[in-house]
Amino acid sequence: xxxGIIGAGFIGRTVASLAVKQDHQVMLSNSRGPETLASTVMAxxxxxxxxxEAAKFGDIVVVAIPLKNYQSVPSKPLSGKIVVDSNNxxxxxxxxxxxLDSKKTTTSELLAEHLPDSKVVxxxxxxxxxxxxxxxxxxxxxxxxxxxxxxxxxxxxxxxxDLLDQFGFDVVDVGVLSEGWRFERAKPAYCVPFDSTGLxxxxxSADPNIDMPEGSWRH
Numbered sequence: 001x002x003x004g005i006i007g008a009g010f011i012g013r014t015v016a017s018l019a020v021k022q023d024h025q026v027m028l029s030n031s032r033g034p035e036t037l038a039s040t041v042m043a044x045x046x047x048x049x050x051x052x053e054a055a056k057f058g059d060i061v062v063v064a065i066p067l068k069n070y071q072s073v074p075s076k077p078l079s080g081k082i083v084v085d086s087n088n089x090x091x092x093x094x095x096x097x098x099x100l101d102s103k104k105t106t107t108s109e110l111l112a113e114h115l116p117d118s119k120v121v122x123x124x125x126x127x128x129x130x131x132x133x134x135x136x137x138x139x140x141x142x143x144x145x146x147x148x149x150x151x152x153x154x155x156x157x158x159x160x161x162d163l164l165d166q167f168g169f170d171v172v173d174v175g176v177l178s179e180g181w182r183f184e185r186a187k188p189a190y191c192v193p194f195d196s197t198g199l200x201x202x203x204x205s206a207d208p209n210i211d212m213p214e215g216s217w218r219h
Contacts, residue, residue, distance in 0.1 A: 001163075004058025005029065006051050006073060008037055010129035011086050012064035013044065017133070020045045022166045029054035031065075031072070052077060060084060060159065062124065063111065068094035070111050079117040082156045086124035087111065088185045103208050108150065108180045121151035121160045122180040126190050135193065136168020146170040146196040148189055148203060150180040172199045186211035 001024045005012045008030040016026045026046035028037055034048035041048045047057075055061055055077040063073055067087040085108045089100050099105045105113075108122040124132065126148055137144040147169045151157045161171040174182055182203045183189040189202040190212070 002057055002059045004054035004061040006054055007064035011124055014129040014132050015062050016046050017044050018167045027054045027057040067107055071114055075115050078115055081118055083115055083118040083120050085111045085120055085122050088125050106181045108177050119153040119156035121149055121156050123149040123160050126183040128191055144170050145193050146172050146199040148172050148174050148183040150174040150177050152177050170196045172196055174203055181208055182206040
């Protein structure tokens with residue numbers, strides 16, 4: 001499978017590395033241009049391209065950029081494609097976004113509104129990059145960690161679930177994209193290692209109006 005990645009930060013690079021290890025073709029991109037990624041792509045074994053090129057390249061395209069820049073993601077080359085949203089909302093970094101502050105919408109719904117012809121799946125946002133790299137286990141392992149996903153398209157979620165399984169994680173489908181708030185920043189399932197049973201319990205306990213103390217989820 002061809003995987004395009006928009007954003008070459010910790011999550012983008014980790015997804016690229018894991019995908020290459022599973023024999024997928026990967027093109028990594030950032031806002032500064034492919035020439036700035038020469039050492040990174042050499043170490044990972046993937047390609048480098050512009051954001052537009054990565055969007056066109058991928059059968060699946062992972063968006064791993066600060067949320068404040070989501071409108072910079074090109075919509076036309078992503079038409080009809082599966083787009084994986086790994087964004088999180090940090091007001092101190094992204095500035096205040098009124099519709100998120102008021103709980104009117106979610107981070108992934110913002111991206112989906114910007115990409116109306118894409119199939120957006122929320123994933124990879126509720127795990128630290130170092131844990132994504134290190135916590136994968138073979139299927140059936142008793143200590144296998146589970147990760148949440150959300151989306152409106154069953155076929156898109158199936159493909160993303162298969163990818164997460166290849167990376168070494170069980171998957172809990174939270175439901176439609178609007179339910180993605182359950183594993184956003186400061187919710188009980190955010191960046192805390194759970195198996196499938198524990199993750200389902202954490203997701204069910206989430207309250208849209210209550211944020212967890214920072215020390216309980218950033219570790």
